[in-house]
Amino acid sequence: MKRILIKNASIVNEGKTVSGSVVIEGEKIVEVITTGKDPVPPCDETIDASGCYLLPGVIDDHVHFRDPGLTHKADISTESRAAAAGGVTSIMDMPNTNPPVTSIDALNAKFDLMAEKSVVNYSCYFGASSNNYRWFGKLDAHKVCGIKLFMGSSTGNMLVDRMYMLPDIFSGTDMLIATHCESQDIIKANTDKYKKRFSSTDDLSIRYHPIIRSAEACFRSSELAVNLAHKTGARLHILHLSTFRELTLLENKPLAEKQITAEACIPHLIFSFKNYRKLGTRIKCNPAIKSENNREAIRAAVNSDLIDVIATDHAPHLLKDKEGGALKAASGMPMVQFSLVSMLQLVGEGVFTIEKIVEKMCHAPADIFSINNRGYIRPGYQADLVLVRPDEEWTVTKDCILSKCQWSPLEGKTFKWKVEKTFANGHPVYADGQVDEAYRGQQLLFK
Template sequence: MPSILIKSAQIVNEGRTSTGDVYVNHGRVEMIAEEINHHADHVIDAKGLHLLPGLIDDQVHFREPGLTYKADIWHESRAAVAGGTTSFMEMPNTVPNTLTQRLLQEKYDIASEKSLANYSFFMGAANDNLEEVLKTNPRDVCGIKIFMGSSTGNMLVDNQETLEKIFAEAPTLIAVHCEDEATIRENLAVYKEKYGEDGLTAAMHPQIRSEEACYLSSSKAVELAKKHGTRLHILHISTARETTLFENDKPLNEKKITAEACIHHLWFSDGDYAKKGNFIKWNPAVKTAQDRDSILRAILDGHIDVIATDHAPHTLEEKEKPYIQAPSGGPLVQHALQALLDLVKQGKLTLEELVQKTAHNTATLFQIESRGFIREGYWADLVLVDLNRPYTVSKANILSKCGWSPFDGHTFSSTIVHTLVSGNLAYTDGEIVEVGTGHRLLFNR
């Protein structure tokens, strides 16, 4: 593994920005100083660039196995690295659903051969696989995923006895998708009766998958976690009301209940459905501008702890179907950092806050070993960005297998210049570097 010396970067790390050099050797950060003159196999002149810890995305859907016609680990990990995301945690609603330890291991085997980024995979929970869930090893598996809302295959956990047992006995963190299925079905029936199936549009999505559906499910999850002392992490908060469920009066490493926000809920609002339609159809739905602004405030004041993507590609053909047939989800991992850097440019958050919510806090929350910070002895998961070089998204530079993006045609204010994954230069000046695979994430639990 070649040594790398990064010279004269603006290093954004642990609440401050300073100018300095970083020396990477044997995959790890060996030295950080104002000036380093060690010989290195590769020297990067980072003058005018900002050096950040690589993003750690705690919620992606890379679709492998079983749905590889729309995405796969090979393509999506490259999109991640091109966007400055160096580690990901992938969800279990693949085909077959990841509901046994054998199927979980098979995903790790695929990633060990194909993923350019570092990786971990959630073990899936269902109504009938408690024994398999309890075998999950907290040392090398990021967590257990529960869908408390509609999902793919057998992954909707709606049996109260099963939920109680999982919350009481889970050996590791539980991550939850919270939407109340009964409420959604009732809302959908009302809208079908009023407009007919052919009259439904994406603009109705936030009313069908409503604030009430989200809050009912999230509050139930919080209640269960408090009852059983569970380490709970609620994914993709989409409403202002839900932010009231979380506390901000203690350090992150002392919190038992945490929350995540996603890029699309920070960027889009219901005013965008007229133009974007199904291309911003996600579950939970993109809701009002007031919800969007409240989610950002909750990130800044500590009620919401991390920012992720819920990267979930579908084919262009699937997304162009009528609303009722079009699947929810979209590709985001390649442009997440650039979207957040635009929010920085707009004065809505600082670079230090961005790093805190996308790297430091994710590493702390999941107890990831030796990642998420620019520290001597830590793995060199790093991204260099040019805050003054615009970048326009087009089909020619989209790396996700699906070939489209909700940001298609948008010009971001910043460009990702270099990405290092576990000490390897994996992306540089618009090109993927074939350097082998990322590492399996380990957890200090």
């Protein structure tokens, strides 16, 4: 098997940054050298990583690759290439496609599609519907990352918000339940209120989006999910928290002891209400981008470990779908290609440390989902690695966007960190500005 030596790197792993080298043999990491000694035996290829940081590959637990059925917006091929270029080596795809992944047949078909198309490692959630909880026991917990429950409406119309349905879902599995939490009753009441106030229009300015999909709508739904988890003993993972009030629902204890974990998404960490003025519906997403106070509280919760994971909620739409305002424009944005560099930019601004970013984007997803042998730089683990270089300025332009939708809310943004190489299972899936489109990632396995 081919042996690759990555030498002279600053290795970021398990809360520390140390100078050293890593040896890859085939798919695996076989040595992590921090003492200056030479690897044994000699290697076939040497990569001098002087000046670079070597991180575990990013594990994104929250993407919408739109495949099958919505492939005019995105597909597994295009979006996995964007992931590889961004240092993301593993993704977990959401079930709100067409058809939705709410049956065993649809799940198997989805896995076949991902095996055929994805250049990075992959898994898929099984979608909860109003009457499919009886199927949960037939799922292979070693292959399915979790159950996705939409307690708030979003793309795909998979909303489950009737109180009599929810206890069956929460008590129907010992698998992780990942929730989108927004109260549909509060959203509807707010929508009706502002449509009545502005009766001359069937749409509203984008600035009403976070007012309609309000902080109260988020809190009440998250509170309901937490109460149900406590009552049933369910393992709950709350996706894309966007308000400081929701943080009061979380447990301040070590990750290994938590029954309830939480995710922050890139848009809620980098944008705030004031960005609507320039970017408009390009940053429209569900839950909505809210005030700067909420953003700062989410950032602080990442640092204090109230929030456990950073993900993207990568959700591409065509630009024509983003036309309109608070009621008509589609919600969601493409983020996976620029997620790691966006967080490293915040490292440069002193918001986070690089060790904290690795913890939240690599280690914690691996631990929460019990992913087998990934998420860390350890001998015996799969060689999912990303090499990033600081102080390497570049600007996001349309030409460099790999997502099928061909736009980003970050166009024109200049970054000071650059992804140089991405390895998936020891294979250089991204190097020298090019993705190896012939490579196929592996299905994630869970302990």
